[in-house]
Amino acid sequence: MNCEGTRDLLPLYLYGELTFEQEEALHRHLEQCPACSSEFEKARALHEALDQRRLEPAPETLAACRRELHRRLAAERRPFAWRFTFARPAAWALRLASATALAALGFVVGRWTAPTVDPGLPGVPAAALATAIRFIEQDPDGQVRIGIEERRQRVLRGRLADPAIQQWLLAAARDAADPALRLDSVELLRARAEEQSVRRALLEAVEQDPNPGVRLKALEALKPFASDPAVRVALARVLRSDENPGVRIQAIDLLVQQRRRDELVGLLQEVIHREENNYIRLRCRQALEELNASVGTF
């Protein structure tokens, strides 16, 4: 391989996109050509400089996107109902009505139709009523149907082993809007992490919870299961993509506890190359050395 050919391949070499034969030829040339070695160092410097300009979306931005998408998807789900209401002047009025008008309508509907509407509805403040309405539709016979979400607090009591309690905790760990509730659920579920359903919920929390505190708590709960293949898959993903260095540190500490060479070498080489956190890079390097593997990615 000549100098020109070598320099052409340097960028693809840095991305690990060369064939085995091309890499071998390139290595041989670099070993004996100081000029091309110098070019290689420059290419690597550019590669590393580009690494530094990476932006990470803030967890709050992601959470806001998810909330907005949830709202838009809910609107997508009922296209027929809205088209139907747009088509009738009475329904137009309905949509444009203020919360107060909706309250009045609820009152009327409550009196005229089957008692699916809470009789106490007219006493509900207009603003609260507006937030509780989930859909408005008109049947072909002219009847109006208003879906209202009722919220009542109930207290459930039971042991952690009780399946019903566990189902609620799993639901809270996955979907509770309040991160403190998700944190409490994960903390409690930790004691049942040997069960597959619980472990799956913990894995989801580790990878998907928008709050790093919850993700860390879920990682702690999974510590005793660091040899479980599913856990290791999740840990690898976390190490590659979690935006929080604390979470990534916890993930690498758990991953390297088990010295699985075939599984770890490629991952650690990849991470060491793009990781910004010094500790994680150091941990990768140490683990690779312990595994008698090269630090290079190629």
Add this chain to the structure above:
Amino acid sequence: MAAEPEPATVEEAQGVSREEAELVRAAQRGDTAAFERLIRAYDRGVLRLALNLLRSVEDAQEVYQETFLRAYRSLSSFRADSNIQTWLYRIASNVCLDYLRKRKARRESPVSGEDGEGVPVPLLQVPERRPEADPERVLANRRLAERLEQALAGLTPRERMVFELRHYHGLRLRTIGAMMGASEEAAKTCLYRATQKLRSALRDLL
């Protein structure tokens, strides 16, 4: 209840899990909750792609919405044995390319981004790894960041996309080619061209 078989290796993370296939089927039946759960593993990546390409939080948020609404509306065309990540990234790439092309046509430049902690920063400022770094170094880093942005702005939208997906998202060129309806070789050529342009624009700094 019988335990579901779990992926055996780290590499299987790339494959389609049984749970994911079930979520796809439920979402195809119109279950929006299943769809939201399905995309949770990938939506951060899509947002990151848009943010890094467009360097604007507002634009990235719009791309996020458009990508997933398009995905939801065209779920019926998604084959259950396909890779959901590749499919979502393909949609996101198309949306981003539209934005980049429109921006190029208008000669607009974005105004802000977010640093590693998500704090908005001026576009041309690369987050400092060490806040205690000396002022000269900070200044040098900022100059370098400015030059990098200028150099990246010189790439075509397609080159920018391939570069972004390979450099910051670690996708293989074969996957990128498939996503963009091109061959691996075409993606390789595109990446090569992009890196050559960057090197050429930054030659004096290297």
